[in-house]
Amino acid sequence: xxxxxxxxxxxxxxxxxxxxxxxxxxxxxxxxxxxxxxxxxxxxxxxxxxxxxxxxxxxxxxxxxxxxxxxxxxxxxxxxxxxxxxxxxxxxxxxxxxxxxxxxxxxxxxxxxxxxxxxxxxxxxxxxxxxxxxxxxxxxxxxxxxxxxxxxxxxxxxxxxxxxxxxxxxxxxxxxxxxxxxxxxxxxxxxxxxxxxxxxxxxxxxxxxxxxxxxxxxxxxxxxxxxxxxxxxxxxxxxxxxxxxxxxxxxxxxxxxxxxxxxxxxxxxxxxx
Amino acid sequence: xxxxxxxxxxxxxxxxxxxxxxxxxxxxxxxxxxxxxxxxxxxxxxxxxxxxxxxxxxxxxxxxxxxxxxxxxxxxxxxxxxxxxxxxxxxxxxxxxxxxxxxxxxxxxxxxxxxxxxxxxxxxxxxxxxxxxxxxxxxxxxxxxxxxxxxxxxxxxxxxxxxxxxxxxxxxxxxxxxxxxxxxxxxxxxxxxxxxxxxxxxxxxxxxxxxxxxxxxxxxxxxxxxxxxxxxxxxxxxxxxxxxxxxxxxxxxxxxxxxxxxxxxxxxxxxxxxxxxxxxxxxxxxxxxxxxxxxxxx
Numbered sequence: 001x002x003x004x005x006x007x008x009x010x011x012x013x014x015x016x017x018x019x020x021x022x023x024x025x026x027x028x029x030x031x032x033x034x035x036x037x038x039x040x041x042x043x044x045x046x047x048x049x050x051x052x053x054x055x056x057x058x059x060x061x062x063x064x065x066x067x068x069x070x071x072x073x074x075x076x077x078x079x080x081x082x083x084x085x086x087x088x089x090x091x092x093x094x095x096x097x098x099x100x101x102x103x104x105x106x107x108x109x110x111x112x113x114x115x116x117x118x119x120x121x122x123x124x125x126x127x128x129x130x131x132x133x134x135x136x137x138x139x140x141x142x143x144x145x146x147x148x149x150x151x152x153x154x155x156x157x158x159x160x161x162x163x164x165x166x167x168x169x170x171x172x173x174x175x176x177x178x179x180x181x182x183x184x185x186x187x188x189x190x191x192x193x194x195x196x197x198x199x200x201x202x203x204x205x206x207x208x209x210x211x212x213x214x215x216x217x218x219x220x221x222x223x224x225x226x227x228x229x230x231x232x233x234x235x236x237x238x239x240x241x242x243x244x245x246x247x248x249x250x251x252x253x254x255x256x257x258x259x260x261x262x263x264x265x266x267x268x269x270x271x272x273x
Numbered sequence: 274x275x276x277x278x279x280x281x282x283x284x285x286x287x288x289x290x291x292x293x294x295x296x297x298x299x300x301x302x303x304x305x306x307x308x309x310x311x312x313x314x315x316x317x318x319x320x321x322x323x324x325x326x327x328x329x330x331x332x333x334x335x336x337x338x339x340x341x342x343x344x345x346x347x348x349x350x351x352x353x354x355x356x357x358x359x360x361x362x363x364x365x366x367x368x369x370x371x372x373x374x375x376x377x378x379x380x381x382x383x384x385x386x387x388x389x390x391x392x393x394x395x396x397x398x399x400x401x402x403x404x405x406x407x408x409x410x411x412x413x414x415x416x417x418x419x420x421x422x423x424x425x426x427x428x429x430x431x432x433x434x435x436x437x438x439x440x441x442x443x444x445x446x447x448x449x450x451x452x453x454x455x456x457x458x459x460x461x462x463x464x465x466x467x468x469x470x471x472x473x474x475x476x477x478x479x480x481x482x483x484x485x486x487x488x489x490x491x492x493x494x495x496x497x498x499x500x501x502x503x504x505x506x507x508x509x510x511x512x513x514x515x516x517x518x519x520x521x522x523x524x525x526x527x528x529x530x531x532x533x534x535x536x537x538x539x540x541x542x543x544x545x546x547x548x549x550x551x552x553x554x555x556x557x558x559x560x561x562x563x564x565x566x567x568x569x570x571x
Contacts, residue, residue, distance in 0.1 A: 029367040151378045154363055161336045161356035162378040162422065208368045209402070263368065 005121050009230055012123040012131050013244065016184055017196065017222030019135040022142055022215035023180055024197035024222075025204070026173060029153050029211075034084070035072070036194045038091035039174075040181050042068035043190040044098030047115055051108055052101070058130065058182045065178035068094060073174075118189030118241035120230070127186060134183045138176050145172055150211055188241040196222060199248040203255045209263045221251055288313050289352055289426045289458045290335050295344035297330050304330045307482045308344070310475075312426060312458040317448075319469045320462045322479035328462045329359055331479060332428055335460060355424030357415045359431050359462070369403045371395065371414050375421055385421060393417035393447065408435030412444070420451060427457050431464045445470045 027036050043061045045068075050060025068090055075086050102110050111119075142149075151159040152166035159166040184193045200222035201214070208214030228251075229244030236243075255262075288311035296306035305327025312318045312335075320328045333339040334346060336354045363369060375386045390396040393413045398406065406414060412432060419427055432448065433441040449472045452459055463469050469476055478484040 029364050031364065147378070147380075153367065154369070154374075154377060155358060155361050157333065157338050157358045158356050158361075158378065160338045161333075161354050161428070163354075164378055202366075205366055205368065210368055210370060210373050214368055 005123075006230070006234065008123045008125070008128060009120045009240065010227065012128050012187060013120055013226035013230060014223045015128070015131045015135050016180075016187055017200065017226050018219045019138050019180055020184065020193075020196040021200050021204070021217075021219030021222040023138070023176060024199075024201035025211065025215045025218050026149065026153065027177075027194075027197045028201045028205070033194060033198050034087045034091070035069075036177060036181075036197050038072070038087045038094070039065045039068055039177055040190045040193040041091045042094035042098075043181055043185050043193075044115060045094045045101070046098075046182075047110075047185075048098045048101035048105070051105060051110070058134075058185075061185055062178050062182035064094075065181050066175055069174040069178065114189070115185065116189045116191050117239060118185070118187050118192065120187045120240045120244075123187065131183055131187075134179060138179050138183075141172065141176060145169060149173060188244060192241050192245050195245040195248060196225075199245070199252050200225060203248070203252045206255050206259075206262050222248070225251055287349060288347075289349050290460070291347045292331075292335055292341075293345045293347075295331075295334055295341040295346055297327070297334055297339055298342035303342075303481065305334075305479065305481055306343075308334075308479070309483065310335070310477055312460050314425070314458050315452065315456045316475070317452055317459045317461065317470065317473045318475045318477065319473040320460070320477050320479055321465070321469060322484070326480045328479055329430055332430055332460055332462055336426070336428055349425070353422060353425045355419030355422045355427045355457075357412070357419050357427075357429045357432060359434070361411075361415060363403055365404055370399070371401050371403060371406070372399045374403055374414060375418050377418060379422060381421055389417045389421035390414075392420060392451070394443075409437070409440045409444075412436060413447075416444075416447070420455075423455065424457055427451065427459045429459065429461045431462050434464055445472075 027033060042064050046061035046064030047057060049064060050057045053060070072083075072086060072090060075081070076083055081089075099112075102112060114122075148159060148164040148166070148169045149172075151162075151164050152169045156166045159169070180197075181190070181193055184196065188196055201218040203221045204214045204217035208217055225248035226244050229247035230240060232238065232247060233240040233243035291311045292308050295308045297304045308327075308331050310318060310331070320331060322328050330339060334341050335348075336356060337346070337348065338356075371390070372386060375381060375389065381389075387396065387399070390399055393416045395410060395413045395417055398410055398414065403411065403414065412435065416429070416432065419429075429448070433444050436444055448459065448461070448470065451457070452472070461470070461473070473488075475486060475488065477486045
């Protein structure tokens with residue numbers, strides 16, 4: 001069964017979506033969408049550095065993404081610029097640095113498009129093992145840290161006063177993000193990773209009445225987007241990564257339609273007296 | 274369920290939290306300095322002071338959210354804190370029911386959750402989304418959450434903000450009940466300079482340092498007060514008449530009771546008691562205006 005490239009892509013994609021859904025909820029709740037984007041963009045610098053130093057790509061990407069988030073924490077503490085501006089600087093400079101470095105490396109043939117937009121159809125059995133192994137580790141940590149992470153998301157001071165160490169939660173959360181980016185890069189590419197984090201979570205919001213249900217729903221909606229996107233990509237011969245994102249977007253747009261399942265009232269009508 | 278506490282703390286009379294000459298220095302200035310305070314089991318301590326006087330900073334330092342830049346803060350071992358911050362903004366994208374909010378920092382049984390919500394008078398809101406609550410309802414929900422932990426020390430940062438007067442009286446009654454029933458210590462910040470809860474044991478007036486402290490005058494008995502606020506209000510609230518021995522001038526300098534003027538006030542100011550020449554908090558308006566830039570330099 002795993003010998004069919006399409007089946008491998010499906011399995012890999014679903015495995016990834018099951019992780020990005022719950023993690024993406026935190027990205028949405030903590031308003032870290034741009035932060036996720038910045039970490040993802042730094043992945044290309046990670047690719048370039050891994051090629052130079054001849055280390056495993058996933059490890060290199062993980063390290064550089066984690067370093068980028070640490071750099072941001074440090075710069076934030078110095079307080080010279082707003083977080084928004086800092087993110088803008090880090091995001092594009094790491095991407096540009098990566099592109100320039102790759103261009104210098106004439107001795108290796110780098111499939112830039114593959115890194116930027118992913119190549120889920122080229123997923124190997126080893127990749128699947130890495131996705132499920134790494135993904136499971138991320139999910140286990142996320143479940144173990146769920147309470148302190150959620151408490152810190154709601155209010156850092158409460159979490160700190162009541163002994164839940166929000167600083168540690170935040171640090172581990174960044175490492176989890178870096179891990180997911182490293183895992184996801186080959187599948188959807190560094191430019192589209194944040195879409196898989198944010199769009200399914202945003203879609204799930206409308207049908208969730210609690211943080212836990214939202215996380216599970218986001219995982220399921222993400223998996224459905226992978227299936228629909230890959231099917232569409234096969235049918236219409238479109239690139240697979242972008243097709244998955246387009247499918248996720250379609251689900252999101254559909255979720256905006258009035259529905260008896262929706263848990264949140266339509267905000268437009270809500271504001272009207 | 275609210276009657277249980279850790280027995281180790283019950284038997285000792287040592288303070289739950291104690292601050293000695295504590296100060297917090299941030300972004301080039303002292304937010305607060307020279308704070309001494311202690312909260313014991315069963316005691317209610319209320320912090321008052323103008324905006325920017327360091328009330329929240331002091332409370333946060335007491336419970337370890339902020340590390341003091343000087344001085345010492347000592348908390349008793351295994352101190353369980355229940356904290357209601359001044360401002361809790363929950364992102365709209367986070368679906369959170371009142372019931373789920375209760376177990377934010379620690380698990381609890383359904384019965385415990387029900388009892389805490391009942392005690393705070395919001396049992397009927399259990400299934401509601403937090404985002405849909407009114408200001409007063411949200412305050413009560415936050416209070417219920419803090420109660421649920423059976424805290425040794427309850428820290429309430431402006432618990433009656435956004436609550437109308439009737440609600441304010443009811444909330445103060447609730448807080449008194451909590452103290453009487455559970456015997457926990459309460460550190461409270463009042464948003465009003467002059468009106469504090471009648472059951473407060475110690476009032477500490479802050480303005481970058483401890484300006485003065487004392488017991489609030491017992492229940493207001495004047496007929497005007499009763500007429501204005503009602504007899505029930507008189508039972509829950511008291512005016513805190515306090516006397517300052519120095520005045521913060523508009524240019525940041527300080528005029529002391531003896532007429533001398535210094536660049537800034539000292540931590541030891543305000544500790545002595547005197548009566549006739551004192552003004553009843555005449556300085557709070559001027560200090561409000563200049564407290565942001567008050568040069569409490571080292």
